[in-house]
Amino acid sequence: MANSAADFGMFMHHLMTSMRKPVNCAIGFHSDSWSATILLDRFKSGKALIAELMKTSAQAKSFCYGTVRVDPDTRPKLVIFTINRRVPGMERRLKTSLHEAGFHNLGVAVEDGLVMDPFAMPTASSMSTASFTTTRIGA
Numbered sequence: 409m410a411n412s413a414a415d416f417g418m419f420m421h422h423l424m425t426s427m428r429k430p431v432n433c434a435i436g437f438h439s440d441s442w443s444a445t446i447l448l449d450r451f452k453s454g455k456a457l458i459a460e461l462m463k464t465s466a467q468a469k470s471f472c473y474g475t476v477r478v479d480p481d482t483r484p485k486l487v488i489f490t491i492n493r494r495v496p497g498m499e500r501r502l503k504t505s506l507h508e509a510g511f512h513n514l515g516v517a518v519e520d521g522l523v524m525d526p527f528a529m530p531t532a533s534s535m536s537t538a539s540f541t542t543t544r545i546g547a
Contacts, residue, residue, distance in 0.1 A: 420509060422448035423478060423487070430475040430490075434458045435502070436468025437495050444468075444501040448476060454492070470495050474519070478511070488515040 422431050426448075434457030436445040445465045447457045454473025461468060474491035478484065487506055494516075502514055 416509075419446070419448060422450065423476070423509065423511070425450060426476050427478045427480045427484075430477045432457060432473070433476045433489065433491075434461050434471065434473045435489075435491070435495075435498075436461045436465050437470040437498065437501055438467045439469045440467070442501065442504055444498075444505050446502075446505055472498075483513060485511050486513040486515055487511045488517065490517045490519060492519055494518045 425431055429450075431448050431450055432452060432454050433449075434447045434454050436447075436458075438444065445461060445468050447461050449457055452460075454475075458471045458473050461471065472491045472493050472495055474489060477488045477490070479486060479488070489502065499514060499516060502516070506514060
């Protein structure tokens with residue numbers, strides 16, 4: 409997630425910003441199967457963040473992009489990622505990266521080419537078009 413205190417501070421700043429408006433993200437999953445590098449930016453697109461991640465992180469082997477959102481009204485410790493594709497073991501790797509930031513719940517919504525509202529809880533009809541999982545970190 410962050411290699412220095414300045415990177416961690418910027419990461420937390422973007423997560424706090426995502427309480428008001430979704431923030432673009434890119435996630436690079438490392439081959440060691442226990443960690444992930446997460447880049448967040450309000451202005452750059454997800455694909456531009458992947459290009460930056462490919463340059464900076466030699467350990468990352470598999471990539472995805474999307475948006476991240478924290479809803480302070482209903483569950484302030486829930487981080488919701490809406491991403492373009494599922495990567496095996498993604499929840500475990502994201503949990504490891506987010507736990508040190510103080511966020512204890514993780515939601516992952518995967519878009520299957522359809523527009524989906526990442527803030528609405530899924531219904532039976534929406535589960536056929538996209539998958540959504542919520543995981544308690546540290547449990």
